[in-house]
Amino acid sequence: SQTIHQWPATLVQPVGSPLSLECTVEGTSNPNLYWYRQAAGRGLQLLFYSVGIGQISSEVPQNLSASRPQDRQFILSSKKLLLSDSGFYLCAWSWDSYEQYFGPGTRLTVT
Amino acid sequence: AQKITQTQPGMFVQEKEAVTLDCTYDTSDPSYGLFWYKQPSSGEMIFLIYQGSYDQQNATEGRYSLNFQKARKSANLVISASQLGDSAMYFCAMREGLSSGSARQLTFGSGTQLTVLP
Numbered sequence: 001s002q003t004i005h006q007w008p009a010t011l012v013q014p015v016g017s018p019l020s021l022e023c024t025v026e027g028t029s030n031p032n033l034y035w036y037r038q039a040a041g042r043g044l045q046l047l048f049y050s051v052g053i054g055q056i057s058s059e060v061p062q063n064l065s066a067s068r069p070q071d072r073q074f075i076l077s078s079k080k081l082l083l084s085d086s087g088f089y090l091c092a093w094s095w096d097s098y099e100q101y102f103g104p105g106t107r108l109t110v111t
Numbered sequence: 112a113q114k115i116t117q118t119q120p121g122m123f124v125q126e127k128e129a130v131t132l133d134c135t136y137d138t139s140d141p142s143y144g145l146f147w148y149k150q151p152s153s154g155e156m157i158f159l160i161y162q163g164s165y166d167q168q169n170a171t172e173g174r175y176s177l178n179f180q181k182a183r184k185s186a187n188l189v190i191s192a193s194q195l196g197d198s199a200m201y202f203c204a205m206r207e208g209l210s211s212g213s214a215r216q217l218t219f220g221s222g223t224q225l226t227v228l229p
Contacts, residue, residue: 034216042222044217044219090154090156099146099161102158104155105154105156
């Protein structure tokens with residue numbers, strides 16, 4: 001069966017510091033991968049998606065970036081965090097048209 | 112315009128009763144999919160049920176069923192025999208361009224917080 005991991009689970013970072021969140025998927029190959037952000041009490045906003053190694057599409061302009069160095073690894077990064085980057089970050093995977101399966105999420109607080 | 116609208120910020124239901132969570136959507140794409148997810152307080156998004164725009168019958172998964180009314184562009188989630196563990200945030204989502212086969216985003220509604228009362 002497929003599983004998806006995210007770490008860290010929680011993170012508190014000062015404004016201006018760098019960020020690296022990691023997501024890995026097990027039990028499948030060549031999945032579509034996604035990064036979402038959820039502000040408190042809100043729905044999910046897609047940040048990035050990837051259909052293959054090195055292929056990244058950005059949905060929202062921001063100071064975040066994503067990379068996919070391996071087939072089942074998806075990384076969300078920032079060089080300098082802003083207060084507005086605080087939120088709950090969810091990674092998800094899917095096969096083409098069907099449902100997306102989400103990881104446990106990372107709760108980021110920028111102070 | 113909002114693509115997914117969930118008009119009920121909060122709902123209460125008595126344990127063992129049925130509850131309907133509303134969702135309306137807006138798309139001009141003839142091929143789309145509708146999804147419901149549950150998000151408990153832990154934060155993880157749990158996939159519940161899927162309905163394709165060309166599906167003739169309403170989707171069902173255990174105690175979950177989707178009341179799909181295509182002409183009205185609604186995809187309400189019905190939970191039968193509510194349990195205390197059903198208390199969570201519920202999100203309706205849509206994916207357009209289903210026939211393209213490529214990765215496409217899910218567009219989420221703002222969610223409905225369901226509380227099941229003992």
